[in-house]
Amino acid sequence: MTPEVRIGGGVVSRLPEVLGQARRVLVVHGRRSFRAGAAAALVDGLATDVRSYAGVRPNPDLRQVREAVALAREYRPDAVVGIGGGSAMDVAKCVAVLAGCADDPRSYLLGSSPIPERRSCRLIQIPTIAGSGSELTCFATVYAGHRKLSLDHPSARADHVLIDPDLASTVPTPVAAASALDAMGQAVESAWAVAATPESRDLAVQALETLTPVLGAATSRGTFTEPGLRTELARGAALAGAAINISRTTAAHALSYPLTARYGIAHGVAVGLHLRWLIGHNSAATAADTRHPDGPEALRRIIDDSQRICREGAGVPLETMIDRLLAMHGLDGLQIPRRQWHEDLSGGRAANNPRVVSHEDVLRNAGGTTRLMHGSRHS
Ligand SMILES: [Fe+2]
Structure with a gap:
């Protein structure tokens, strides 16, 4: 899967268009940087049912992934939108890939449960900190204590990527x-x-x-x-x-x-x-x-x-x-x-x-x- 990438000032305003017919949208983000930036107003203005997982922290751990995936399994979103730095992108990948699965996220991150070829929802990534390039990769890093776990699967690549440098102005x-x-x-x-x-x-x-x-x-x-x-x-x-x-x-x-x-x-x-x-x-x-x-x-x-x-x-x-x-x-x-x-x-x-x-x-x-x-x- 190759994401459709848009880069430039103001491209984040294309989010409603990219979401298309999605009726339930789950937004995955951190706390302070999200509220300080322009992305929050954009999400607030979406004319669709939106829920947020706002618990992403730097260097995300398994607990956050479990929380966010549990929310997605209950809410059954049509689209997951990751907004933030590389950590938000990584958690959003795990959520989008594992929302339609049944096992504990840990078993997929350890490679003991197979990851399905198709996701149950679309994935849109909006990086607000330029650097990780995570919005364009198909892998994610999650920590369990001092141990590093990985998601590495083609389905973790986004459908759409909106790279708006204006969102990085408060970094x-x-x-x-x-x-x-x-x-x-x-x-x-x-x-x-x-x-x-x-x-x-x-x-x-x-x-x-x-x-x-x-x-x-x-x-x-x-x-x-x-x-x-x-x-x-x-x-x-x-x-x-x-x-x-x-x-x-x-x-x-x-x-x-x-x-x-x-x-x-x-x-x-x-x-x-x-x-x-x-x-x-x-x-x-x-x-x-x-x-x-x-x-x-x-x-x-x-x-x-x-x-x-x-x-x-x-x-x-x-x-x-x-x-x-x-x-x-x-x-x-x-x-x-x-x-x-x-x-x-x-x-x-x-x-x-x-x-x-x-x-x-x-x-x-x-x-x-x-x-x-x-x-x-x-x-
Ligand atoms: Fe890196």
Whole structure:
């Protein structure tokens, strides 16, 4: 399923048209950002029966998914509308996919119950924070305690996506910076992924070419509030989302999840902290330890190309751009906490990294203190 995507200022006003004949609409969103933004007025004005699940929190957990799915199973909506950041998109996917199923959501997220090919309702995604690209992917991340669960199924992809940069005008700078790190990480990781295809690599290059001038301008101004920047950031993030929907992400994402689940570090920040050292690590791949199907030289060309795009777009290499976005998020000189990384390196995302990464590689490259940061929990 390929979503119908509309991007631009004011496109969110097309929601009634996109909903068409839907009689019962379930809106899935968070609390504060939703009420502060223009989306709330739009939903209030819908001339159809609407119910809301307003319990989405950053880094959503199984409890929220169970609550939202229970509401959907009782209400039987014709359409589910996700409004918010990547967390709202992810919960909306779970709700739309599992509304017509009978088992506990946990069993589908663990892969023990099969997910039906068809949904019982339509899915419309309206991202209000540009970055995750989640509105264009068919997978979602849900936490159960410190454990990461996943929904990964073609039916989790939306029917319609409305990307309206005006909705992002109230997003605080630290949140915008974390989301920008996620978008940039996803573009870089998609380009070098083992599972990349010519189509996904083309999307990843377009994403980087779109994102880097925006990131250069935003980090030098210290804000993402300029409407032109927001539009291009939304466009670049959506391209990166479309790229990883094909290629999936790699080790930076695999290693980011425990930082989010255990230490509450914002997802994009956790990705950026690992991406910074993985750029050099992957560039140094040899014939003996590369996983890239085209070999280490081709991998280096891909990474050099990403660096060139960043220099041309933003005037600095990728690592410097990551540092600037981390500083914009409010973190300077952060060290990655020391932990046992073996389990984080045993999954599919780590295997999709173009060079083998060991526990020792992470400790050597990512430092390792237990100095943690405060106030960095954003989605
Ligand atoms: Fe991500």
